[in-house]
Structure formats: C-alpha cells, structure tokens
Amino acid sequence: MNPFDLLPPGLKKRLIRWLEDNRGLVIVLFCLPASFIFDTGLSLYKWFQRTLLSAPERHDARVRQIQRRVGDWNKQDAASRRPMCTSRPNWLSLSTTFFKKSECHRIPVDLYDILHLDTERMVVRVEPMVTVGDITRYLIPRGYTLAVTLEISDATCGGLALGVGMTTYSHRVGLYQETIVSYDVVLGDGSLVRATADNEHKDLYYCLPWSHGTLGFLVALELQIIPVKQFVHMRYIPVRGQKQYCDRMRELSGALDKDAKLPDYLEATVFDRDSAVIMVGNFAKVDTPEKAAKVNHVTRWYKPWFYKHVETFLTKGESDEYIPLRDYLLRHNRAIFWVLESMIPFGNHPVFRLFLGWLCPPKPAFLKFTTTPGIRAMTFSKQVFQDIVLPMTVLEESIDLSEKLFDTYPVLIYPCRIYDHGPSNRGQLRSPKSDQMCPGANYGMFYDLGVYGTPGPVRRKRGYYNPVESMRAMEAFIRKVGGYSFLYADIFLTEEEFNEMFDLEAYNRARKMYHAEGAFPRLYEKVRPEVDVVKIGNEYAQAE
Structure with a gap:
C-alpha cells in the first residue's frame, strides 16, 4: 500500500509539493548523515567479509x-x-x-x-x-x-x-x-x-x-x-554551434578515419543545444614546476562539482590542467554526474562544499534502501535517468530530440566503438549498418547519450510532462536508428518492441544449450520495471 494513497487528495498534493520544494533541505538534514552512517556500516561489513571470511586462495x-x-x-x-x-x-x-x-x-x-x-x-x-x-x-x-x-x-x-x-x-x-x-x-x-x-x-x-x-x-x-601514467593532461575545448561540436567529436573519435591519432580519453558535455565543452585527455607525467602548478584534484570534497568546473570554460575559453588519474576516472562520482543538483540545488555552493561536501554523494545503496513504492512511483515519473547507445551519424538529431522530449541539460556524450564480430559471434547487439561503419574498419562509431536530471516542465513547475509519452518516443527513435537502451534504467518497451531493439536469436539458443531455461528468468522479465510504468507515468503526468 502506498502511504500517500491514505491521504486526502488535496493534502497529498500539498505534501508532495512541499517535499519537492524542500527536497534539498530534507536530503541535507536526513539523507546525507543517514547515508554516511549507512555507508560506514556497509563498509565495515565488506571489510569483515574480505578480511575474515574471504581470501583469494x-x-x-x-x-x-x-x-x-x-x-x-x-x-x-x-x-x-x-x-x-x-x-x-x-x-x-x-x-x-x-x-x-x-x-x-x-x-x-x-x-x-x-x-x-x-x-x-x-x-x-x-x-x-x-x-x-x-x-x-x-x-x-x-x-x-x-x-x-x-x-x-x-x-x-x-x-x-x-x-x-x-x-x-x-x-x-x-x-x-x-x-x-x-x-x-x-x-x-x-x-x-x-x-x-x-x-x-x-x-x-x-x-x-x-x-x-x-x-x-x-x-x-x-x-x-x-x-598508465599517474596524471591525465586534460584539455578543455569550448565549442559554439551544434554542427561544430558534433563534427569535432566525430573527428576526434576516429569516426571518419580509422588511422587518426586518438586521444586516450574523450568526452563532451553539452550545456545547451549550441554550447558544449569537449574534453581531450592523455596520460602524462607531472615533471616540471609549470605542470605541477596546473594539478587539480577534482574529487576533493571542497572542489566544485566536475561538470560545474567544466562549464566555466564556456566563458574562460580553452585551457588545460593535470588531473591525478584516479581523480579523473572517478570525476563524476561526487555529484553522480549532475543528478545531485536536482537533489541538493545548493550543493555546489562553496560554503556547502566546505562544510558538508565530504558527506556527498548520498550513497545509491542508501537511496534505494529507503525507497518506498510511493517514492519510487513519484521519482521515476519526475526525473529522467537514461543512457542510450546510438550511432554517431544521428548525433545532432538525438540532441534535438532529447531537448524536445526532456528539456534538460547538460547531456553527456561518450564515443564508443561497436564491433562487427560477424554473424556467428553476435550476442544481443546487431552488427552496425553499412552506413554506420568507420571506413575500412570492423566497427562503427557509436556514442552514449547520457540524459540525467529533472525534465524542464517538472523543474519549472509549469508546462506538461508525461514520462510515458517522452520515453516511448525516445525508444521508438532508438529502434529506428539501430541503437540500444541501457537496461539498468526503466524501459517502457513492450516485449515485442524489446525483441525488435535487441537481437535475441543467439541468446535464446544459449539459454537452451547452457541449462538456463527454467533455471533463470528470461531477459525481458529480469529488466522490465517491477511497477506498471505506463499506468503510473500517465497518473503522475504533470500539466499545470
């Protein structure tokens, strides 16, 4: 039973709105300290497991x-x-x-x-x-x-x-x-x-x-x-104009030339339709005083959230710095990319970071542990958290569609090879189409489109947002262009549409050959949401 359903409709609506308006305060006063205590206990349990109950031998x-x-x-x-x-x-x-x-x-x-x-x-x-x-x-x-x-x-x-x-x-x-x-x-x-x-x-x-x-x-x-080397030399390249940053990403990723000299690390953060910062990283040593002066420990609790730091280069212009490797690899951990901003709108304020930044982020395990069915229904319908694999040929189109459906920025772009292993070595992903292949290579250049945060109409508390309509429109686009939804997030696909998005022929053979039939759930059963997302999404659709 959803406890909110026991309340009169008027009181229920006012309570939900109060929780939304004061979410940051609730999280700071309760969730962050409780999450810290929870994570400390969990860490001690894991230490006990590894130290006393476990050993590689x-x-x-x-x-x-x-x-x-x-x-x-x-x-x-x-x-x-x-x-x-x-x-x-x-x-x-x-x-x-x-x-x-x-x-x-x-x-x-x-x-x-x-x-x-x-x-x-x-x-x-x-x-x-x-x-x-x-x-x-x-x-x-x-x-x-x-x-x-x-x-x-x-x-x-x-x-x-x-x-x-x-x-x-x-x-x-x-x-x-x-x-x-x-x-x-x-x-x-x-x-x-x-x-x-x-x-x-x-x-x-x-x-x-x-x-x-x-x-x-x-x-x-x-x-x-x-x-590896102990540092990543990071160049921040601000680019104005959608075509300009999309073309630059195709060039830097090697999508146009398999023999191109590739950076070690490459990503882009799109802050609005026509503004992005491309980040090019290469392994480096810090062996001079000049380089040492440019070292930035981006994961320290008092530092600006990484994506906020990146955003400053839109006004400062192109620049570079040296980031310790582990800091770089976990650069998005502290703000969970930019999801934490929707939880704690003031979380990047210098005073908050200085005194309470060490408590961030609230642990995902704690957030899930304390999620009731009522909270689950409300949160999934008022936020978007999706990673999507798409061919680099539709980069501009996907950003436009994301803006139309979700109206939220930033969005993340990670280029990624999808290999053609041949028809006999194919799993759930189909071989890239001929027009998606990199010339002369056995792979196509795809990318992860990361859309995380609160949709514009929900954030502004005006306008119309229906997660069912938006997600099903995005999933139809993904299927049309030969992409894939990451299955850790909520999907709105019917089983027929799921089988259209993924190639399950080899998977179904493997289930029979390797004794999985009856022993383990089927893939669609395992990853589909445990709640009726269509019903709940329509119920919580916002129109104000």
Whole structure:
C-alpha cells in the first residue's frame, strides 16, 4: 500500500509539493548523515567479509559451495521450482529498478576478491563483486587501470560484465564487454564453465554481456588492463554551434578515419543545444614546476562539482590542467554526474562544499534502501535517468530530440566503438549498418547519450510532462536508428518492441544449450520495471 494513497487528495498534493520544494533541505538534514552512517556500516561489513571470511586462495572452495547450492536446487521437484537469482539485495545494485527477487530461489554469491594480476598477459582476474573503487585502488599504484573504468565507484566488475559499461576510453576499445578475456560461470545444472572468444563456449561468451544474470552465475572474470601514467593532461575545448561540436567529436573519435591519432580519453558535455565543452585527455607525467602548478584534484570534497568546473570554460575559453588519474576516472562520482543538483540545488555552493561536501554523494545503496513504492512511483515519473547507445551519424538529431522530449541539460556524450564480430559471434547487439561503419574498419562509431536530471516542465513547475509519452518516443527513435537502451534504467518497451531493439536469436539458443531455461528468468522479465510504468507515468503526468 502506498502511504500517500491514505491521504486526502488535496493534502497529498500539498505534501508532495512541499517535499519537492524542500527536497534539498530534507536530503541535507536526513539523507546525507543517514547515508554516511549507512555507508560506514556497509563498509565495515565488506571489510569483515574480505578480511575474515574471504581470501583469494579460497576462491575455488567458494565456487564449489555455489555449485552445491545450485545442485540442491536441481533436486527440488521440477513443478514447484522457482527460477534462481543471486541473494544480493536489490538496493545494493545501481539499477533504478527493483527486480522481484522474492519470487525467485536466491543463491548467495559472495565473491569480493581480486584474484590475480598478470602483467605479461595484461589481465586482472577478479571476482564479480569487486567494485570500481576497489580495482582502481589496487591497479593505479601498480601502474595500470582497466581499459574501461566506469566513473561510479560502487559499480561492480561483474555487474558491468553482465550488463553494459562504456567510458571515455571506449572510442579506442569499445564497450566494457570487448575488454573481457574470460568469464567463469556456474550454469543452471551446477556445472562450471570458462567462456572465451575462441574456446568451445564462445557462443556463451558473446551472449553473456547484456544478459543481466539470466544465463548463469558469474563467479570470476578476466579483464584487460592498460599501462598508465599517474596524471591525465586534460584539455578543455569550448565549442559554439551544434554542427561544430558534433563534427569535432566525430573527428576526434576516429569516426571518419580509422588511422587518426586518438586521444586516450574523450568526452563532451553539452550545456545547451549550441554550447558544449569537449574534453581531450592523455596520460602524462607531472615533471616540471609549470605542470605541477596546473594539478587539480577534482574529487576533493571542497572542489566544485566536475561538470560545474567544466562549464566555466564556456566563458574562460580553452585551457588545460593535470588531473591525478584516479581523480579523473572517478570525476563524476561526487555529484553522480549532475543528478545531485536536482537533489541538493545548493550543493555546489562553496560554503556547502566546505562544510558538508565530504558527506556527498548520498550513497545509491542508501537511496534505494529507503525507497518506498510511493517514492519510487513519484521519482521515476519526475526525473529522467537514461543512457542510450546510438550511432554517431544521428548525433545532432538525438540532441534535438532529447531537448524536445526532456528539456534538460547538460547531456553527456561518450564515443564508443561497436564491433562487427560477424554473424556467428553476435550476442544481443546487431552488427552496425553499412552506413554506420568507420571506413575500412570492423566497427562503427557509436556514442552514449547520457540524459540525467529533472525534465524542464517538472523543474519549472509549469508546462506538461508525461514520462510515458517522452520515453516511448525516445525508444521508438532508438529502434529506428539501430541503437540500444541501457537496461539498468526503466524501459517502457513492450516485449515485442524489446525483441525488435535487441537481437535475441543467439541468446535464446544459449539459454537452451547452457541449462538456463527454467533455471533463470528470461531477459525481458529480469529488466522490465517491477511497477506498471505506463499506468503510473500517465497518473503522475504533470500539466499545470
């Protein structure tokens, strides 16, 4: 029962409006300190797990325990068995949805260790619950980082492997899945297999990305690493005019020339239709006093939020600085890109940053842990949080459509290769169309369009916004141009439309071949919202 439904309609509306108008105050007085206490307790629990209950040398024994539990599930009466899933609570995931794990048979998969660093093969072997924060702390002092490192420290290596990830190095190497050397997976029959791109399980290897735990339990994976220097030399290039910044991104990403000299890191933040700042980063040493004077530790609590810092270059003009590598990789973590502004409108004020900035951001786990059905319904209908994979050929069109549907800025642009692995090595993503391919290359240049924040009509408290109409219009565009929605966020697709967006032919074969049928939920069942987004979205549509 939604507690708000017990209130008289007039009081309910006034209470909701008060909470919206005073959201920053509520978050500062309650959410931030409670989130800090919550995260401290969670960190102590994880420390206890790693220090006293876990050790890399016991990895095989822990995997055998998972196999035994899956074997026990297989001994149950087939007619009454429920599909399996991990016992990890929903609130610990970064997905915006709440999959109904209570309807599944839950198996503990408590695997938190970094297992082995192989500098000859340039891979690191990890258990799936290792986080981005963990792996960056481990690798960077040793002179390495993952080829694709997400900006949010709580994201897990396993979650990204079975979901999707891309970052500002992806114009060089592609999606996170392209940097995975092997997966160790416990299948629905309890057997353990290792899937690589060139062994007998390569069909499974190509289907595990985007599968969201519907093909088996991931128990280990090997990830490509790259050698690094301790700093990123960052150039900030402000560009006026939509065609100008879109053309510049196509040029810098190598979309027009596969032999172009590529920067190590590349992204753009679009602040309005005709204004963007392009960021070009390269590994560097700080070995002179002049360079040392330009060092900026962008993640320190008292510093401006990174995107606010970037915005200043629209008026200051082109400039450069040196950012410590871990600071750069986690530059968007403190403000959750720019989502925190909709929670705490005054959060970037220097006084707030100085005295309370160390409490930010509110932990995603805490926000999900305290999300009631009523809050879930209200928040999803009054904000947008979407990452979308689109071909670089529609960059201008997608920005225009995002403005029309959501009327919110900034938006994020991360170029990314999508490879054509051929018809026999295709997973859920289709090969790029011929006009999307980079000339002479086996990949097309796509990009992540990141749209996060409060839609304009909701923010201004006037106008009309219906999340159903807006999201379904965006999803229709994505399907038309051959793009893909990230599945951690709410989708409004029917199952037929979902099957049109994704190629599930190889995935469905893999489910049959690798004992996933009946053992794990189907992909659409796993990722669709647990609430009726169409009904709730129409109910909460704003018209004032």
